[in-house]
Amino acid sequence: MDWFYIQGILMLAGINLIAVLGLSLLTGFTGLFSFGHAGFMAIGAYLGALMTVSPTTSPAGLGLPFAVGVIAGGAGAGIVSYFIGRITLNLKGDYFCIATLGFGEAIRLILNNVQLFGGSRGWPGVPYKSTLPAIIIVDILAVIFLANLVRSRHGRNMIAVREEELAAQIAGVNVFKYKMIALVVSAVYAGVAGVFFGHYMTFIQPKMFSMTKSTELTIIVIFGGLGSISGSVLGALLLTALPEILRAFEIWRLVFYGAAVILIMISRPKGLMGGMELTPAGIRKARNERKARVQALKESKNSQNGEVGVG
Amino acid sequence: MADILEIRRLTKRFGGLAAVNDVSFSIPEGGIFGLIGPNGAGKTTIFNLVTGVYSLTEGDVRFRGKSVIGLPPFKIADMGITRTFQNIRLFKNLTVFENVLTACHLGASYSILDSVLRLPKFRKEEKALVEKAERLLSIMGLTERRDLVANNLPYGMQRRLEIVRALALDPKLLLLDEPAAGMNPDETEQLMRLISRIRDEFRLSVLVIEHHMDLIMGICERIVVLNFGIKLAEGCPADISKDPKVIEAYLGATEEA
Numbered sequence: 001m002d003w004f005y006i007q008g009i010l011m012l013a014g015i016n017l018i019a020v021l022g023l024s025l026l027t028g029f030t031g032l033f034s035f036g037h038a039g040f041m042a043i044g045a046y047l048g049a050l051m052t053v054s055p056t057t058s059p060a061g062l063g064l065p066f067a068v069g070v071i072a073g074g075a076g077a078g079i080v081s082y083f084i085g086r087i088t089l090n091l092k093g094d095y096f097c098i099a100t101l102g103f104g105e106a107i108r109l110i111l112n113n114v115q116l117f118g119g120s121r122g123w124p125g126v127p128y129k130s131t132l133p134a135i136i137i138v139d140i141l142a143v144i145f146l147a148n149l150v151r152s153r154h155g156r157n158m159i160a161v162r163e164e165e166l167a168a169q170i171a172g173v174n175v176f177k178y179k180m181i182a183l184v185v186s187a188v189y190a191g192v193a194g195v196f197f198g199h200y201m202t203f204i205q206p207k208m209f210s211m212t213k214s215t216e217l218t219i220i221v222i223f224g225g226l227g228s229i230s231g232s233v234l235g236a237l238l239l240t241a242l243p244e245i246l247r248a249f250e251i252w253r254l255v256f257y258g259a260a261v262i263l264i265m266i267s268r269p270k271g272l273m274g275g276m277e278l279t280p281a282g283i284r285k286a287r288n289e290r291k292a293r294v295q296a297l298k299e300s301k302n303s304q305n306g307e308v309g310v311g
Numbered sequence: 312m313a314d315i316l317e318i319r320r321l322t323k324r325f326g327g328l329a330a331v332n333d334v335s336f337s338i339p340e341g342g343i344f345g346l347i348g349p350n351g352a353g354k355t356t357i358f359n360l361v362t363g364v365y366s367l368t369e370g371d372v373r374f375r376g377k378s379v380i381g382l383p384p385f386k387i388a389d390m391g392i393t394r395t396f397q398n399i400r401l402f403k404n405l406t407v408f409e410n411v412l413t414a415c416h417l418g419a420s421y422s423i424l425d426s427v428l429r430l431p432k433f434r435k436e437e438k439a440l441v442e443k444a445e446r447l448l449s450i451m452g453l454t455e456r457r458d459l460v461a462n463n464l465p466y467g468m469q470r471r472l473e474i475v476r477a478l479a480l481d482p483k484l485l486l487l488d489e490p491a492a493g494m495n496p497d498e499t500e501q502l503m504r505l506i507s508r509i510r511d512e513f514r515l516s517v518l519v520i521e522h523h524m525d526l527i528m529g530i531c532e533r534i535v536v537l538n539f540g541i542k543l544a545e546g547c548p549a550d551i552s553k554d555p556k557v558i559e560a561y562l563g564a565t566e567e568a
């Protein structure tokens with residue numbers, strides 16, 4: 001394996017990570033499952049390309065700097081998600097999930113028919129702008145933003161929505177607003193990831209953003225552990241690299257991939273990190289929780305007759 | 312003294328069933344009010360109507376003179392009404408401390424930008440929230456269990472934690488839905504004292520649903536009795552326990568059971 005090859009895998013993992021971090025907020029912290037986030041990646045990828053593609057190679061290109069593409073892709077996905085949220089976030093959990101699936105497929109079908117962007121044949125000539133350092137910087141910013149958001153009253157309100165929606169409402173949490181914030185943030189992340197993806201592949205095609213891609217993102221979040229940023233990071237790195245490393249095994253690689261995911265989920269049903277963070281504070285918290293549990297167990301054994309009544 | 316909650320001709324129908332039928336009563340500021348009646352009488356439905364979880368069919372609910380009809384639950388909570396649930400609804404995977412800290416959020420106003428950039432406003436307000444949550448835990452005797460995940464708490468403690476979480480909102484009216492359900496006599500005794508203490512220390516009014524008659528008769532100043540969605544009687548504990556209608560519909564049955 002040469003550096004060029006490894007670098008390619010790292011870049012793909014880093015790009016996936018951006019989208020996964022956003023989805024982690026929506027699914028892992030707010031408890032909403034989406035099977036359409038590839039749709040937001042597609043919006044980002046196409047809007048980004050629209051900005052940066054040179055007008056000489058494609059009539060649709062504007063030839064603007066890459067940074068403009070990143071901002072446009074993120075903002076565009078965010079704005080679309082806001083309108084999707086207005087329609088779907090009042091639906092009960094499962095219906096929201098189905099609605100996102102429909103959205104993702106709709107975006108793909110629409111792009112298949114926009115001849116200006118090459119339709120289903122795809123759009124070549126996207127400039128190669130996604131460098132490894134740029135991706136790493138965006139990853140770091142994305143992690144910091146997310147970690148600070150989650151550890152604030154806003155993040156706690158989102159977690160409350162995940163844990164017990166009715167109790168959250170009664171505790172004064174505007175459930176709709178916090179679901180909306182989580183959705184828009186996750187869509188912006190997906191949009192930015194889409195821009196980087198397009199400018200890494202230098203060619204974009206609607207079928208790259210299919211339901212399989214959406215599902216892959218969700219699997220990574222669950223694999224890493226709901227409600228854990230470190231889990232999402234590890235999940236994105238492992239599960240993006242794994243299929244690439246297994247590429248040597250040809251057709252068997254997807255079998256290995258599936259088996260690896262199933263194995264982890266059986267041995268660790270709460271995902272790789274199970275809601276825990278791999279930071280000094282996160283480890284301290286996990287230790288305190290364990291200590292409290294052990295102590296509570298001891299107490300309940302000591303007071304055998306102080307038993308709990310039946311409901 | 313003025314009434315904190317006024318329920319006027321409240322009706323809720325589920326299809327053909329009138330779960331609450333033309334019920335009126337008022338809770339005075341600072342009072343402890345009991346709501347009793349047989350299973351399915353419509354008690355929990357009244358809580359759901361007052362807190363905006365259900366929309367009513369007819370009538371009006373006024374909190375400190377202002378109608379809460381049509382407001383979403385979180386706004387009603389913001390105004391100062393909160394509750395506990397008959398079937399406990401804690402944030403199960405969060406610790407005791409996190410449960411309370413989450414509910415303290417109304418005391419802060421920092422924005423998302425403040426949090427993401429960790430600006431001074433965030434630090435200052437967040438510190439106040441943590442202090443408030445810790446104070447509540449210590450007043451309510453839960454400091455020892457601070458780091459225990461709510462799901463691992465003993466049953467009686469879970470009910471207590473739900474009350475603490477409600478108090479974190481600084482409510483003016485606290486609705487308790489069968490707070491003693493599943494508690495042993497000892498815990499019920501403690502709970503009675505706790506409810507009276509909360510009313511005095513937090514200066515709020517309480518409306519409590521309970522089947523434990525000792526608790527209801529021991530702490531309530533007034534009691535409303537429901538039966539099949541209709542208000543059967545209202546009065547002080549002494550009168551209610553002697554009321555032949557109430558004895559026939561409810562109290563007699565409880566003693567046999």
Ligand SMILES: Nc1ncnc2c1ncn2[C@@H]1O[C@H](COP(=O)(O)OP(=O)(O)OP(=O)(O)O)[C@@H](O)[C@H]1O
Pocket residue numbers: 325328330348349350351352353354355356357397
């Ligand atoms: N969401 C609903 N849809 C349909 N019917 C309902 C609904 N909620 C309550 N009911 C009905 O309304 C009636 C009153 O129910 P409610 O839960 O208010 O009784 P309750 O007095 O709290 O009884 P319990 O002591 O058993 O808790 C019952 O017949 C119940 O089946």
Ligand SMILES: [Mg+2]
Pocket residue numbers: 354355356397
């Ligand atoms: Mg009930």
